[in-house]
Amino acid sequence: MNIEQEINALRKELHEHNYRYYSEDAPIISDQLFDEKLARLKALEEQHPAFYDPNSPTQRVGGAVTKSFKTVVHAQRMYSLDNSYNKQDLLDWEARMCKNLGVDQVDYTCELKYDGASISITYQDGKLVQAVTRGDGIQGDDVTQNVKTIRTVPLQLTGLSIPEKFSIRGEIMLPTAGFLAMNEQRIAAGEEPYMNPRNTASGSLKLQDSKAVASRPLECYLYQIVATRPLFSSQLESLEAAIRWGFRVPKHFIHAPNMDAVFHFLDYWEQERSHLPYEIDGVVIKVNQMAFQEQLGYTAKSPRWAMAYKFKAAAAETVLESVTYQVGRTGAITPVAQLRPVLLGGTVVKRASLHNADFIKELGLHDHDTVLVEKGGEIIPKITAVKLEKRPLDAKEIVYATHCPECNTLLVRNADEAQHYCPNALGCMPQRVGRVAHFISRKAMDIDGLGAETIQLLMQHQLIDSYADLYSLKEVDLVPLERLAEKSAQNIVHAIAASVTVPFSRVLFALGIRYVGQTVAKKLAQHFGSIDALMQASVEELVQVEEIGERIALSVVAYFRVPAHHQQIEKLRSAGIQLSQTVAAPASTLLADMRFVVSGVFELYSRDELKAVIEQNGGKVASSISANTTYLIAGDKMGPAKKDKAVSLGVPIISEIEFNALLKP
Ligand code: AMP
Ligand code: ZN
Secondary structure, three states, rough: OOOHHHHHHHHHHHHHHHHHHHOOOOOOOOOHHHHHHHHHHHHHHHHHHOOOOOOOHHHHOOOEEEOOOOOOEEEOOOOOOOOOOOOHHHHHHHHHHHHHHOOOOEEEEEEEEEHHHHHHEEEEEEEEEEEEEEOOOEEEEEOOOHOOOOOOOOOOOOOOOOOOOOEEEEEEEEEHHHHHHHHHHHHOOOOOOOOOHHHHHHHHOOOOOOHHHOOOOOOEEEEEEEOOOOOOHHHHHHHHHHHHOOOOOOOEEEEEEOOOHHHHHHHHHHHHHHHOOOOEEEEEEEOHHHHHHHHHOOOOOOOEEEEEEEEEEEEEEEEEEEEEEOOOOOEEEEEEEEEEEEOOOOOOEEEEEEOOOOHHHOOOOOOOOEEEEEEEOOOEEEEEEEOOOOOOOOOEEEOOOOEEOOOOOEEEHHHHHOOEEEOOOOOOOHHHHHHHHOOOOOOOOOOOEEEEEHHHHHHHHHOOOOOHHHHOOOOOHOOOOOOOOOHHHHHHHHHHHHHHHHOOOHHHHOOOOOOHHHHHHHHHHHHHEEEHHHHOOOHHHHOOOOOOHHHHHHHHHHHHHHHHHHHHHHHHHHHOOOOOOOOOOOOOOOOOOOEEEOOOEEEOOHHHHHHHHHHHHEEEOOOOOOOOEEEEOOOOOOHHHHHHHHHOOOOEEHHHHHHHHHHOO
């Protein structure tokens, strides 16, 4: 096989594995083997740029940067859908259509109505050539580079009788779990969480850096094939063809022979939708026969042959009892509506987030207002309206807090931010406790056993002033504290001591510098190599680093201007915390005769670096686990199959930190 053939074979194979993994949830090779093949392809492509292919599976990782998105006119307009809210609306619609068509009955397809960002993707000769957002329906933005990173979008189609050129429409979604995980990371970095998955999905498509898009857990469902000539005789056939060609189509679509069957589907999903891993806001009902679709045609806005049925958001009326304010670790203030408890969609709701001062203003909220709370697709209940007719006569408009509810410091608000802040970072209890809680959290120093209450007790007893003092705690300090048994005191002290091996990038994240999340911390650690170098860096130097913008740079510089932070860092230094990148271990024979398997994603090393370190120290790296394997080194997101195999063969599973310990003679 020559190089070109090998490249082509790898591409074909990887396209197939991608499809099996992401669209069918049924992979047939291990993640590691997949990664190895992908790495091989990437290397070959780099060595032989003549064989560049814009649709290669290596394009998934992103890299292209779009400075401004080109406007593209849709070859066929992207219509919106008429809405219906009850069954009578649907019966009326059916009657209109039957009259129009001169028939007694039509059959339908029912598809879930995904609440995401609509997209139109064009394929030519089976290859993805362009992806355009809906825009105003007539023209949208070219977001091809970003859409290519979404793994459920096929870059290359498979199967027979694929039309030379066509477009397919669908919805780009952020599943709930991925959305929540993204928000967790943002909160950990001291950033405001995103409001809802839909806006976050459409915002993702407009990111300039496609690598950032690739890192988001976006998915795509495709449901409508559009071509210049009719390709199918029914919507059902077109969905089935789309599946054969490699598209992921709405998971739960059905063919409904009549309106009764449609109603059945609606009732079912109205109940079941809360169990779906993503948000839907209704069902789309489409006339199945294409001949009928053509006869019915379009109004100025929407097809006459399709109808959205919108689910009612679960809503309830209740009374606002008060507005309280939460203070986060970074001092950000979140106003919270305390509500008279009310039953909503099966759970008792007592609180709703009010986000910020602007949100309260927009609602025009007054004391003791009667409000409408909804839990639609959204995860957190929200106040959607105020019942003006029920407002007490003497009610006063809510005045936003001027001072911190915890430490009474005057709140500040920067011109370009929605959130108020308590600037008393060093004296405000929830901020002080929050910073320690962040420092010990799993993705930071990973110190188990200390809850927020214990931290507060430690502070109240003046046993610690900041996280840096954790390292001078002794068991005897902890035992007298309420609720702390001797055993757990011992465990905590051990866990604190063990955290000295946590790598520098995680220490940097643990410090809790505003806007320095895990990814930014890694970039900074790699670039500067040590806390001392980072402390010296100017804003100009910081913005030179990939992905570091001015906002982050200013925050880093401001952090190191505070003398108390220097004292804390010096305490961490004397405790032996890693304040610089560990340099690659020198060559040795420490790992001679050991066989390693490496799986997952690591904090301290890239997978290749880890393999290199093993080999430099005389160890061997194998791709699959056998009885001869000495250790499985497990990172984040390790494949479950690997883990099971290691367990069943009794191969010890170690972390990268435990691996580092092996390198210490
Ligand atoms: P609306 O935005 O309320 O006018 O609803 C129309 C939008 O619903 C379309 O533009 C699509 O983006 C979206 N949609 C979601 N799921 C489907 C589906 N299964 N079939 C058609 N459109 C859908
Ligand atoms: Zn405060």
